[in-house]
Amino acid sequence: MLYETLILPFVEFGFMQRALFGAFMLSLSACPVGVFLMLRRMSLTGDAMAHAILPGAAAGFLLYGLEIIPMTIGGLIAGVVVALGAGAVARFTIQKEDASMAAFYLISLSLGVLMVSSRGSSVDLMHVLFGTVLALNNDALILIAMVSVMTLCALGLFGRALVAECMDPLFFRSVSRLGSPVHFLFLGLVVTNLVAGFQALGTLLAVGLMILPAAGARFWTQSVATMCLLSVAIGLFSSAVGLLLSYHASLPSGPAIMLSAGSVYFFSVIASPRGLLLSHLRRSA
Template identity: 75%
Template structure:
């Protein structure tokens, strides 16, 4: 019993930095995992990765002007993310280029520009901080920011829930019966940017999308209902956070990658044993042969 306490509970009870890391990461799960479900259903998973890199120039500009300060880097990342989202959407609607291609172009430009800006002033350690985050160094200011983003995201999902589901299933139908189509699309992109900015505080620009997409992808193998997927994805995210932080604490591993790899393990297990994963495909194949 004492061994169980030392392994699982003691790190979060006895160390304040572990408590802040757990609280901030769990708040991210509440908002980022449901957003990841809608990204997956809209077939925009890779767009989420592109958006994660899109915030880098703004965060880097805030770092260049003010150093490793949360507010300037957050505001800069938010502005850059919104500009890239609107720019990619405008290009896809006004030209022959599809949204995924325009998003990829903006993402590559943003990534290169962000790394260049950080390199102008920072050291390799600063660049690693921006790219991979420092979840174990979250302070009260960062927790307040993440909590605010979570509240805004949950409120947005509650208000636009039906419209978001309708756009996932049939965006043309939504636009034909309602004027909410384009506004909902941009509101959703705004929620994605907000959560990536929040995730940037803990996991950096390269890994923040991992907490958004891996739990959502794992949940897809367990249920087909949207509300259930959001709940399962949030639970998977929370389990990944707890196990990743414990691995980081006991084995002296980087915390961010440990969290994302934990989510990756759950995803692979879901593929192998989930009722909508490989067993389902194998059973369908057997029934087809029997018929």
């Protein structure tokens, strides 16, 4: 019974195997990036950037259809343009960065939806917004694997610098020339992982695999390295459970993965050593 429920779907069906491999690769790269995004207090910025890639992906879709390379290149260009545009507005005007980022992402999201709707069907729009992890092809898996390898290599080489830049960016920039390059490297990792994630989870949910496992891991440990490992474990678990729920209950795969990660997050909020329950018991003792 357990074999038929938990293992057989991944053994019997190739689309489940590809979905699991893609989700696992995304978890290995996006979850540690999400930890740094959370430590920088940039979680909502990551959400804004996820929406910002939509016009570029939509432009690739309008020109070439659901082809992975044009949509990926378009998403990367749109993400970079929005990041630079929002940063320029914040730097040269009185507006703060959060407000300019919110304005840019709302414009980008609206523009992308209009672009897809103008030529595609509602099915195409749902594909771009929410992804189709159960329909990942070999090209998408190769892209996700390449992004994962690149991200893990970058984190291995610049991990200590990223931690230092997260904790005290002004001090780090004052004592090291790596401050600004590391900051832009991190933004590049965010954008590339969002572009890879949108192939499976769509532009609206791509950031979820970054933020939810990282937010859940934050309740269990204060060590950055342990937090990264735990967030990856939560991402892997949520991916497998979400795909099984999608298969057995005929649920949309992307939202099922996100709800699985959300369930782990709420469990962490309540039952972790730093969660509501134990914190309340310690105060009452």
